[in-house]
Amino acid sequence: MTQFNFEGIGTKWQVDIPKTISEAEEQKILSLIKNRIDVFDRAYSRFRDDSIVMKMSKESGVFILPEDAKPLMELYYDLYKQTDGFFTPLIGNMLSDAGYDAKYSLQQKNKLKEVLRWEEVISYEYPNIQMKQPAILDFGAGGKGYLVDIIGSLLEENNIDEYFINAGGDILHKGKKSIRVGLENPENINQVVGVYTLQNRSICGSAGNRRTWGDFTHIMNPKTLSSQKNILAVWVVAETALLADSLATCLFFVEADTLKNFYKFEYILIRNDLSVEKSTNNSLELFTE
Numbered sequence: 001m002t003q004f005n006f007e008g009i010g011t012k013w014q015v016d017i018p019k020t021i022s023e024a025e026e027q028k029i030l031s032l033i034k035n036r037i038d039v040f041d042r043a044y045s046r047f048r049d050d051s052i053v054m055k056m057s058k059e060s061g062v063f064i065l066p067e068d069a070k071p072l073m074e075l076y077y078d079l080y081k082q083t084d085g086f087f088t089p090l091i092g093n094m095l096s097d098a099g100y101d102a103k104y105s106l107q108q109k110n111k112l113k114e115v116l117r118w119e120e121v122i123s124y125e126y127p128n129i130q131m132k133q134p135a136i137l138d139f140g141a142g143g144k145g146y147l148v149d150i151i152g153s154l155l156e157e158n159n160i161d162e163y164f165i166n167a168g169g170d171i172l173h174k175g176k177k178s179i180r181v182g183l184e185n186p187e188n189i190n191q192v193v194g195v196y197t198l199q200n201r202s203i204c205g206s207a208g209n210r211r212t213w214g215d216f217t218h219i220m221n222p223k224t225l226s227s228q229k230n231i232l233a234v235w236v237v238a239e240t241a242l243l244a245d246s247l248a249t250c251l252f253f254v255e256a257d258t259l260k261n262f263y264k265f266e267y268i269l270i271r272n273d274l275s276v277e278k279s280t281n282n283s284l285e286l287f288t289e
Contacts, residue, residue, distance in 0.1 A: 004030050008037040011168030018162050040147050044139045047102045057136040063129050070126045086253035091222050092136030098216050106213035115222035145170045145204050145245025170204045172241045186233040194286040202241035206248040207233035228252045237266040
């Protein structure tokens with residue numbers, strides 16, 4: 001088995017390839033993965049000055065997004081509509097003003113302003129995005145999951161059909177044998193609250209405990225201009241990491257029933273009173289003690 005461990009886009013990556021490949025092939029695959037992550041980062045990161053996203057934060061006009069933007073932008077707009085604006089890339093200015101900025105200052109630097117509506121700022125028609133006014137777009141809610149999908153596709157393009165990818169808790173698995181994924185206890189990161197048996201799907205989690213400062217976490221409510229604290233953690237299982245990652249954020253703001261008519265997924269949710277809400281499935285084992 002080959003395993004790659006490295007850091008990229010501010011998180012730890014683990015890529016497991018069960019089949020035996022040569023050392024030269026390992027070096028080639030790892031180089032392709034890292035280069036693809038950098039290409040993605042240069043397009044969508046609000047943490048680097050040379051990205052397309054940061055150019056759009058400084059001037060209005062029409063910009064050309066990469067070919068891979070279509071699934072990302074279309075899902076973001078769909079979820080923006082289905083969640084009545086709670087899920088939005090226009091959270092970027094609010095996050096930055098609150099202190100989750102390009103320098104990771106984690107200190108509020110500006111008064112938080114009303115989050116603008118999609119229609120006020122963005123007009124997207126593949127491959128062009130028109131910024132009607134400058135704004136910081138943030139794709140943190142689904143971007144990492146989507147990048148996991150992209151790396152999975154890259155492996156398949158190189159004749160690797162079985163793999164396990166974990167990018168900071170956003171997991172994608174393809175293979176003949178299932179794997180057991182521990183669900184981190186949001187109140188004690190050294191423990192798990194359960195195990196999900198995963199096969200040929202993605203599981204992504206979201207919790208406020210990993211990035212907190214002052215009264216904020218990175219999970220921000222665009223309507224109240226505050227962090228969502230009534231839910232401790234959410235995990236979503238779906239066919240793609242893009243969908244699982246995005247829905248894991250949505251469920252902090254809207255009920256699962258709101259989304260079930262439009263998307264196929266399973267979920268586990270822990271509220272701040274430690275009550276658990278979950279979809280019906282046979283792949284989840286929750287620990288009660």
